[in-house]
Amino acid sequence: MQIEEFAHRKNLKLKYLEGNGSRDEQVDMELRLRLIGKNNLSAHLGFVNPSSSSTLIVIVPCGKGKSLKDIYKQMDIKKWFAYVLVLYVILILVENFILLVTCRINAQSYRLRRENFLLNLCAFRAILGMSFPISQRASLSQRQLFLAMSVFGIVFSNFFSCKLSALFTTHPNRPQVTNFEELRASGLVVTVDPLTRGFIENELDADFFHRTLPRTETMNNTERSRLMLSFNTSYAFIVFKETWRHFSYFQHNIGRKAFCTSKDLTIVENLPRVFVLQNESPFLWPLTKFLMLLQEADITIHWAKGTIEATKKFLNITYPANFWSQAVPIQVEHLTWLGYLLCLGYGLATIVFIIERFYGARRNMN
Template sequence: MQSCHITVVFLLSSYLALSSAEDRVGLETIKENNGKNIYLDILSEMDKQQFFNSMLFLYRGCINDSRIEQLFTYPKPKVIGSCIQDFNYHRVFNGELLTVFIADGILDYQLLQTTAGILDYHRQTRIMAVALNIQHQEDLKQEFLQLCENYKMTKVLLMFLQDNEVDALQYYALKPYPQYHWLEQSLANSQETLWYPHHWLNMHNVSLITYTSQDPPGAILYYNGQGQLKTNGYVARLIQLFAEKFNASLQMYEPLRLDKIVNHFELNELTIAGKLDIPMAMRSALIDGEMIRTSAYYELSYPLLIVPCATPLSMHEVFGLLLNWYFFACVLLSSLLLSFAHSLIDYYLDSLLYHLNFVINDRVLPGVLGQSFAPRDSSWRSLKIVYLLVSFVGLNVSTQFSANINTLFTTLPYHDPINSYEDLRHSTAKIILPEVTAKTMIPILPLFGKSLTVVENGTLVYEHIRQFNNSYGYIISSSTWNHFDQRQQFYSQKKFCIVRGVQFIAFMLYCIALPPHSPLKEPLDHFLYRINELGFRQAWQSSTFNDMVKLKNITLIDENPPEDKRVLRVEDYFWIWLIVAIGCSLSGSVFLVELCMAKF
């Protein structure tokens, strides 16, 4: 714990060293003439109301006012910046911060812009603006108010320093809702109220621009009984409840249309561009540093590769499995060996010579196939042994063939399942992936081989997923898979299966994307912690599934029910037709050859 504290102080000191010599001020405690340190008391009261870890000072030039110097004596690590130093504070440090902005004589626009950049995506940071030597206070108030609204700063105090009397210290508290305005305060009654209240607890019906995706179960659109277009889904319900909880209203970016599919990639791009205040869609925080540009996590998930499940073999595939090369090799080799032995005995013992019988013997081949055959009447025991071997071979072939055909036709076997990248590369399955997702998986894309297809149109991919199209495989989150698995639990044959041997990163954080300088990060983070704690997401997911069934967006009826009995069709006899065709062609060819030989 001590080493961590030293590291933080060292990092803060490194930023302090960046400031110029003229910007540094003495950190010795300076007392007012009456012996009371006014600003140390103010900072102490702020620290008691809401703890802060460090202080950020932003000013230009040299500060000689003793009242300002008191701020530097507060016992907290400090970062001193100027208009030429720009960095993102929360990319380096993770802690509560109090920012002190000093305006001497004029309002420094460039310095305020630098302040906004340093506090990027952390608009809940408390800001104390201290103004001294200001001749036109009303003009500065209005200019500063406009800049606060432009940069979406919400927790700001503006203090004009005129004298050292405690009772004369007047300050202005920024109120961002429903419109940006100043509320005049005095130090005399500051003990009764919070220095930096949570204004977002009541947004006074301010309009938040939003839009919904149609990526079930996150968000769906449907018409209710009154013909009104409504939204549902565990992401859409989150945003709706957020607006209701903090007294805000939601305004759609454009009119909703049931036939217009907008996926979460497009909504996140609109949000990053600043066109949406809060989208009804989630964003994966895969890229380093993206967490500061999003809310706290809403869903902890992990990616899965799903492919069409292995299907039963068709009838002609079963015949192909039975009449494979191993079966024909056994029959031909046994027939050839026994025909050769039979013909050899005929030749040496009975002086019978038929050259073709050395290859195919009409007394041997039927027996090898398990059929009845007519043995030649002979007293030779060796020939009787050959016939005995023919009978045993035929019995073995017919028994195994009958057992296999009964088993395979009773319970059809399945194609080989896909369990690894190797299986995927050698299968006919095709994986389609949006280009946006593919960019985050560049190192492992070669493992998919030719089975992967990257498409630029991400909407097309999510339309296939929404329609439960098992012509392709997809990479989806575990929550989407739970939705898939819940849907197909009533099917006799599942349409999608997980590739167990393919694993990606351990988990993914799904958050809500926010526009630049969004003031909604603090209330949304606070809200998400409570939602996850109370289990609302799981309840909303179940509710969305039930609604999708009621709306007939999904069906629980088995799309491929098992067939108990059916009549064999022409295509089922594929191998039989093939054998008949080959046999007729071969016998016809031999007949023509023999006919020609007989004539010539």
């Protein structure tokens, strides 16, 4: 777009040549910014635009954290509930057995009450680690049982709380790769386009891919763009930092954070890039000044913002309906689950209070 705009302003007619033509068929300028290496630095140093410096980085799939569903599965709530139910029944049976034996020893009559067997609030609160009143007429055996119940309830509730806290604070299922050593250990395939790979091998380090990124696959830009925009997290990508900035903005807009990067995944920083022209080209200085004006006016940034969408349309990439999650401010509807939870808690507390008052009144009448 920069070259086309330059040609339009200068009333130039562009002639596009494809393939590997002979020397007489080579174009005067390339339509792609090329990195300047140590071999051609002196030839282009005077025409370097400070705004065109680029950084090569590696973007990797983001870490996949635990969801509430994963935590629910690891907690195994059904098994915990079964343990609590069995323990609740055992405590009720032991308490009623102690009451029965104590009454027989003291030659007193004992009548099994439904509230002591079906809804024993003392045993229920003990399991939850809560305090509960003890009758002054309770025997020594009952007091010992209540003490054991309280100690067990404290240990049980704290153990459950510690396990739940540990599940919320443990590392994610698939942590994000933050450096090249972790990238090699992860087994991810790193993709790179042919020109960038040739620059790294010829200008930076000939053994870079063999030593640092052994699992590298060379793909053309069309194939790499298709993988990135399809959010295929089986690959990592070597890209320019400018490309990553616009792709990150695209991820934010659709609410789909699939790829991330790290400062330790930088290959090379602040390398100058220029349009390569033929020797003694008359367009060298005019093009350099024109590019500086475009970048000073932020026109190139405006163009780049639409690059992702244009590429997606060109590759005919579509997403399912549930893929999009447009970010919106927090609203009252988002707190509906909290209201349900509060209503459930207050409802249970009210039911327990009514039951206590009802059985308390019946006990006083008897």
